[in-house]
Every structure is written in structure tokens, then in C-alpha cells.
Amino acid sequence: DAMVIQNPRYQVTQFGKPVTLSCSQTLNHNVMYWYQQKSSQAPKLLFHYYDKDFNNEADTPDNFQSRRPNTSFCFLDIRSPGLGDAAMYLCATSGAGGGTYNEQFFGPGTRLTVL
């Protein structure tokens, strides 16, 4: 089945220790998104790639970086995680950026704990 895969599902890191979350997709979608979702809150868009074009949200901290080496993979790097970065991180894909029908397909998420 075509899908969005996130690894690991649960990640524990220490305060200040860099961590990388990964996302892969078999949908061949050209847009990939990273969201941060804290408990009982809406997902917050961090950035997205339209093909290789990187689009950062204005309020995304510099601590968060992303890489997309190819169509299938996208990585979220947190350079120096703080306690406030503990959250669920959702990867999503869509077949087109912006415009009309923008359905996004979500991965299962990675729950990050910062000790």
C-alpha cells in the first residue's frame, strides 16, 4: 500500500542533544510537510518542500532544519532540543502545492521526548 512512513515512532533525546526524525513516502507526491503538534493543540506547520524548493514558516525557530535528498525522503533535524520541543512531529505529503485540492496524507507521527 502506498503510504507515508515515519521512523522512529518514539524518540527520546537529551536536552541539547541533536536528533533527526525521518519520513519516507511511496506516494510519489511532490510536496512534503513537517508539522509539530503539542498535546490538545492543532498541528503547527514548520516548513514544507515543493519538490526541492524549501519553504520555511516565518515563526519556525532556527533550531529546526530540514533536508530532502530525494522525492521519497525528508528529514527533520532539531539541532539543540529544548524541553519545549517535546511534541508529536507529523510528516505529510500532497500531490500538489497550494491551489485547490490540497489533501495531505499524514504519517503516523514521531513522538519526541526531551529529558
Place this chain on the structure above:
Amino acid sequence: GQNIDQPTEMTATEGAIVQINCTYQTSGFNGLFWYQQHAGEAPTFLSYNVLDGLEEKGRFSSFLSRSKGYSYLLLKELQMKDSASYLCVADTDKLIFGTGTRLQVFP
């Protein structure tokens, strides 16, 4: 600005009907999504409305009024597995998420 309003929590009993309302104010609007999100899991697509009116899909229906900036999700014949958060999401040049309505279904 961009704003999505929906109730924080709702409760209902198994077999009942529940309507989750959503109002939105966005700059630019293409359509409205409803996503279902079970605790600790990713959102999953339920419906997408572009035109005014009601769209029915099995036990779930979604309504949109663009002139009023209003949508609702109607769930019929509620089941225990429908206990989840329901996210109202506006499709603009990006997706604008509401904070979700947490629905609890009791036996």
C-alpha cells in the same frame, strides 16, 4: 488574520447523532477539510467541501456555507470507535487547522 473556531469537547451516546460546528475566517479560501485524529495517531482524511451544501459519505456528512464561513460535520449512528478529535481545516494557500473537537462516545 486566519482563525478557525470549533468546540473543544463534545459528548454523545452510542447510536446517537452529533453535529460538530466550525466557523472560519481566512484570507483566501479554496475549500474545507475535516480530519479525524485518534489519540496519539496521525490525522486521517474524512471529507473535503468546495461548494456550498451537504456531502454525504456513509455515516458521516459534511456541510459548507462559504458566504457564512461555516461548516459542520454530522456523525450518525455513533460507535465507540468514533471517539476521537475532529479537526476542521481550511484549505487556503496552506492548511489552517482548528484546534480540534474532542468527541467522547459513551455506551
